[in-house]
Amino acid sequence: MNNEIQTVIQRFKEVRDLLKNFDNKEEAIKFLVDETKLSKEECSTAYDIIMKMEA
DSSP: OOHHHHHHHHHHHHHHHHHTTSSSHHHHHHHHHHHHOOOHHHHHHHHHHHHTOOO
């Protein structure tokens, strides 16, 4: 697998681990919105995708 792809996948896993520390999905999404300045809808979609990743 391409080294860049492996790096991206590892970063997604790191973000997933960070998001798991929040008490609930809404708090995690608020964090993503504050950090990325993306819309709540975009962050909600990203959250769902990231949290489905396997370890």
